[in-house]
Amino acid sequence: xxxxxxxxxxxxxxxxxxxxxxxxxxxxxxxxxxxxxxxxxxxxxxxxxxxxxxxxxxxxxxxxxxxxxxxxxxxxxxxxxxxxxxxxxxxxxxxxxxxxxxxxxxxxxxxxxxxxxxxxxxxxxxxxxxxxxxxxxxxxxxxxxxxxxxxxxxxxxxxxxxxxxxxxxxxxxxxxxxxxxxxxxxxxxxxxxxxxxxxxxxxxxxxxxxxxxxxxxxxxxxxxxxxxxxxxxxxxxxxxxxxxxxxxxxxxxxxxxxxxxxxxxxxxxxxxxxxxxxxxxxxxxxxxxxxxxxxxxxxxxxxxxxxxxxxxxxxxxxxxxxxxxxxxxxxxxxxxxxxxxxxxxxxxxxxxxxxxxxxxxxxxxxxxxxxxxxxxxxxxxxxxxxxxxxxxxxxxxxxxxxxxxxxxxxxxxxxxxxxxxxxxxxxxxxxxxxxxxxxxxxxxxxxxxxxxxxxxxxxxxxxxxxxxxxxxxxxxxxxxxxxxxxxxxxxxxxxxxxxxxxxxxxxxxxxxxxxxxxxxxxxxxxxxxxxxxxxxxx
Amino acid sequence: xxxxxxxxxxxxxxxxxxxxxxxxxxxxxxxxxxxxxxxxxxxxxxxxxxxxxxxxxxxxxxxxxxxxxxxxxxxxxxxxxxxxxxxxxxxxxxxxxxxxxxxxxxxxxxxxxxxxxxxxxxxxxxxxxxxxxxxxxxxxxxxxxxxxxxxxxxxxxxxxxxxxxxxxxxxxxxxxxxxxxxxxxxxxxxxxxxxxxxxxxxxxxxxxxxxxxxxxxxxxxxxxxxxxxxxxxxxxxxxxxxxxxxxxxxxxxxxxxxxxxxxxxxxxxxxxxxxxxxxxxxxxxxxxxxxxxxxxxxxxxxxxxxxxxxxxxxxxxxxxxxxxxxxxx
Ligand SMILES: [Zn+2]
Ligand SMILES: [Zn+2]
Numbered sequence: 001x002x003x004x005x006x007x008x009x010x011x012x013x014x015x016x017x018x019x020x021x022x023x024x025x026x027x028x029x030x031x032x033x034x035x036x037x038x039x040x041x042x043x044x045x046x047x048x049x050x051x052x053x054x055x056x057x058x059x060x061x062x063x064x065x066x067x068x069x070x071x072x073x074x075x076x077x078x079x080x081x082x083x084x085x086x087x088x089x090x091x092x093x094x095x096x097x098x099x100x101x102x103x104x105x106x107x108x109x110x111x112x113x114x115x116x117x118x119x120x121x122x123x124x125x126x127x128x129x130x131x132x133x134x135x136x137x138x139x140x141x142x143x144x145x146x147x148x149x150x151x152x153x154x155x156x157x158x159x160x161x162x163x164x165x166x167x168x169x170x171x172x173x174x175x176x177x178x179x180x181x182x183x184x185x186x187x188x189x190x191x192x193x194x195x196x197x198x199x200x201x202x203x204x205x206x207x208x209x210x211x212x213x214x215x216x217x218x219x220x221x222x223x224x225x226x227x228x229x230x231x232x233x234x235x236x237x238x239x240x241x242x243x244x245x246x247x248x249x250x251x252x253x254x255x256x257x258x259x260x261x262x263x264x265x266x267x268x269x270x271x272x273x274x275x276x277x278x279x280x281x282x283x284x285x286x287x288x289x290x291x292x293x294x295x296x297x298x299x300x301x302x303x304x305x306x307x308x309x310x311x312x313x314x315x316x317x318x319x320x321x322x323x324x325x326x327x328x329x330x331x332x333x334x335x336x337x338x339x340x341x342x343x344x345x346x347x348x349x350x351x352x353x354x355x356x357x358x359x360x361x362x363x364x365x366x367x368x369x370x371x372x373x374x375x376x377x378x379x380x381x382x383x384x385x386x387x388x389x390x391x392x393x394x395x396x397x398x399x400x401x402x403x404x405x406x407x408x409x410x411x412x413x414x415x416x417x418x419x420x421x422x423x424x425x426x427x428x429x430x431x432x433x434x435x436x437x438x439x440x441x442x443x444x445x446x447x448x449x450x451x452x453x454x455x456x457x458x459x460x461x462x463x464x465x466x467x468x469x470x471x472x473x474x475x476x477x478x479x480x481x482x483x484x485x486x487x488x489x490x491x492x493x494x495x496x497x498x499x500x501x502x503x504x505x506x507x508x509x510x511x512x513x514x515x516x517x518x519x520x521x522x523x524x525x526x527x528x529x530x531x532x533x534x535x536x537x538x
Numbered sequence: 539x540x541x542x543x544x545x546x547x548x549x550x551x552x553x554x555x556x557x558x559x560x561x562x563x564x565x566x567x568x569x570x571x572x573x574x575x576x577x578x579x580x581x582x583x584x585x586x587x588x589x590x591x592x593x594x595x596x597x598x599x600x601x602x603x604x605x606x607x608x609x610x611x612x613x614x615x616x617x618x619x620x621x622x623x624x625x626x627x628x629x630x631x632x633x634x635x636x637x638x639x640x641x642x643x644x645x646x647x648x649x650x651x652x653x654x655x656x657x658x659x660x661x662x663x664x665x666x667x668x669x670x671x672x673x674x675x676x677x678x679x680x681x682x683x684x685x686x687x688x689x690x691x692x693x694x695x696x697x698x699x700x701x702x703x704x705x706x707x708x709x710x711x712x713x714x715x716x717x718x719x720x721x722x723x724x725x726x727x728x729x730x731x732x733x734x735x736x737x738x739x740x741x742x743x744x745x746x747x748x749x750x751x752x753x754x755x756x757x758x759x760x761x762x763x764x765x766x767x768x769x770x771x772x773x774x775x776x777x778x779x780x781x782x783x784x785x786x787x788x789x790x791x792x793x794x795x796x797x798x799x800x801x802x803x804x805x806x807x808x809x810x811x812x813x814x815x816x817x818x819x820x821x822x823x824x825x826x827x828x829x830x831x832x833x834x835x836x837x838x839x840x841x842x843x844x845x846x847x848x849x850x851x852x853x854x855x856x857x858x859x860x861x862x863x864x865x866x867x
Contacts, residue, residue: 112544112545112548113541113544114544114739114742115544115547115548115738115742116735116738116739116742147764151766165766166764166765166766167765168762168763168764168765169762169764170760170761170762171760171761171762172754172758172759172760173758173759173760173761174757174759175754175757175758176757185751185752186745186746186747186748187745189746189751189756189757190746192757193746193756193757194744196757196758196759232752236754237754239754240754240755240760244762247762253764297744297745298744298745299745300742300743302739306553307735307739309553309554309556309557310547310553310735310738311728311734311735311736312557312560312561312564313556313557313559313560314730314731314734314735315560315564315724315727315728315731315732316559316560316561316563316564316727316731317560318726318727318730318734319563319564319567319723319724320563322723322726323567323719323720327676327677327679327680327716327719328719328722328723328726329679330718333726336726337725337726337729340726340729340733341729343733344729344732347733347736354747354748354749357748358748363748363749363751363752364751490690490866490867491690492683492718492865496718496721496722499722499725500721500722500725503726503728504725506732507725507729507732510729510732510733510736513732513736514736517736517739517740520747521743
């Protein structure tokens with residue numbers, strides 16, 4: 001059986017007899033038959049066995065006839081169904097250097113470094129680890145643009161201004177994206193960054209592909225269409241260059257790269273990963289151990305009991321210090337309580353937002369790519385793609401930092417002065433930061449757009465219900481504190497009551513924080529809708 | 539060292555023991571409060587040799603109450619002079635300045651404790667020498683906190699009597715119950731503890747958060763070059779960042795200015811962080827003898843901007859300043 005795939009998107013192609021060309025069922029692209037034949041010859045396909053997990057639908061490739069009994073994606077013992085398929089041959093491969101026992105040792109060491117991890121993560125031996133070759137796309141992007149405009153340069157004692165007429169060349173190397181939809185992007189990107197920090201250059205490590213490296217290991221079978229990454233990568237590079245204004249300016253240029261010309265070089269690569277899967281109830285958490293460098297990227301949930309015990313110990317230490325040095329009068333107490341609650345609330349809001357992003361796979365290009373692809377084959381609106389870039393624009397960050405600094409200054413003044421009216425200002429700030437900026441921080445999501453002038457756009461981010469769930473304690477507590485501060489009653493009990501209420505809300509938020517954290521560091525048992533090997537039988 | 543601690547904390551029995559210990563530490567202040575309250579109730583009746591002054595300008599006490607109060611004040615008189623002052627008119631002075639003036643007038647530089655019931659501003663105030671280490675300003679505030687409810691209810695006798703019995707307990711080296719202090723500190727510590735623990739947990743997690751997954755500068759080497767040789771060459775690291783680094787620079791700049799310094803999340807070795815490193819001005823300001831404790835703290839007026847709040851701080855000519863804590867009623 002020979003699979004005819006589209007070179008652009010990996011979908012099925014069909015011979016179009018009238019036009020003597022091939023047309024793609026998915027992306028509609030037309031290729032001359034001669035070109036397609038040449039493509040087929042160049043990308044020699046090789047035959048493997050495909051194992052499909054009946055539970056989650058993940059597909060693994062195996063060169064030999066071994067049948068696995070443990071699915072590393074859903075963490076369950078299953079009988080795989082097997083059939084032989086042909087897969088497109090990768091260009092490069094990074095062979096395994098670390099064996100399973102070593103990988104397990106590194107994983108255990110990683111567990112030891114953290115106090116909070118639950119004991120069940122330590123269960124299981126080396127047989128739990130699955131050695132997988134993950135398909136990757138490795139890119140090298142070169143952006144060039146001819147720049148004309150003013151430049152300033154240090155000359156003698158001062159600046160001289162002159163007009164420049166030069167070429168800008170920006171190179172991005174070591175870019176890579178895993179093409180396995182089943183392998184979460186958060187893990188692969190973490191692994192990549194660790195390798196990058198270790199200055200281990202991928203282009204030096206990669207060897208030309210030879211199938212014999214695969215013997216004894218699995219390879220992930222689900223592959224992302226390369227076009228998905230191409231589009232996004234171009235947008236990412238454009239957005240990144242547009243954000244380099246500061247760099248350009250500090251080089252002396254007064255112009256920025258507005259519309260660079262991009263050249264992408266792509267290589268398909270197999271990368272070795274030891275995948276460790278723990279299943280707890282209806283959640284799984286993964287640990288990916290880099291098969292070459294041994295770096296561990298592990299999702300580590302918190303053990304609630306351990307966490308609370310440690311928090312208790314820290315509380316006792318804080319309490320000793322506070323009782324020794326600090327006696328808070330009711331009003332400052334309320335201010336401190338409000339500030340703590342607002343801090344806690346912000347953490348909770350941020351975490352809830354992250355959880356929501358992850359639950360919707362919005363941080364996973366492999367998954368979003370598929371969803372979007374299905375939608376966009378009909379409509380042509382493929383130009384703008386949602387990619388969660390969570391950073392705030394610099395303006396917002398400035399406003400935010402300014403607000404915090406202002407609040408701190410006022411608080412300092414207030415403690416020195418204990419002037420009545422400052423209480424009102426702090427109350428106003430508490431109310432403001434408690435409500436408004438939480439909404440700002442967690443409501444908006446950036447997305448890349450193809451226009452270079454505004455490469456990043458904002459859109460509404462959280463579902464209203466999730467938002468309310470995440471911020472009600474902070475808003476309620478801040479408003480309560482603000483109300484009491486404005487009313488300014490004689491009776492201390494009001495201040496204490498509001499302060500204690502705020503702190504109890506904050507403690508509740510902390511418990512919620514643990515829950516959300518555990519949701520973030522584990523995932524639902526995945527369900528993959530296969531698309532390789534023909535969607536006809538799905 | 540730290541890894542040793544981590545290893546120890548991973549052992550359940552160590553963690554449990556420490557947690558129990560922590561619980562005991564947290565309970566201890568409250569046990570102490572109960573004990574101190576009990577001891578205050580059965581204080582002795584010795585009287586001392588220092589001056590006992592009772593100026594009831596506001597006519598709040600009956601003769602029996604006066605003698606009862608003088609007996610109570612006598613206990614503190616073992617250590618220093620004591621005075622009880624009530625007034626319906628502080629003139630144009632705030633209660634704090636008024637108390638300070640009266641303190642100078644009555645004790646003229648000697649050790650003393652003055653309790654003022656100010657019906658003009660409806661404030662209570664306990665004034666003491668700056669040198670008095672047994673009664674800190676914070677404790678003065680605790681005392682007025684503990685008794686202001688009597689004054690609110692019009693029971694000035696109980697208010698003054700309790701204030702002096704607590705002052706006597708403090709002067710004898712003992713302690714007074716400060717339940718609200720302990721409760722509020724406990725809760726603040728609880729939040730801080732939870733936050734610290736969570737921060738620790740968050741930091742230990744090295745898997746990328748959603749917004750970090752598609753940040754190009756986190757996963758690529760970038761280099762930018764220009765064909766114009768006259769443009770400045772920048773020592774820009776290969777693995778250079780965009781906003782994250784600028785932010786890191788800002789954060790570390792702030793961190794340094796605040797004196798905390800250290801670990802900003804900046805991942806690059808690039809130039810921004812050094813650029814924003816401004817001179818961290820850490821001069822903590824002229825902290826004159828009584829500057830913070832007397833001048834600033836004493837005016838304790840949440841109610842209205844009381845005049846003369848700073849007078850005590852600025853009057854540096856006197857040999858001994860006094861300070862105290864006060865409360866509305
Ligand atoms: Zn196609
Ligand atoms: Zn499975």
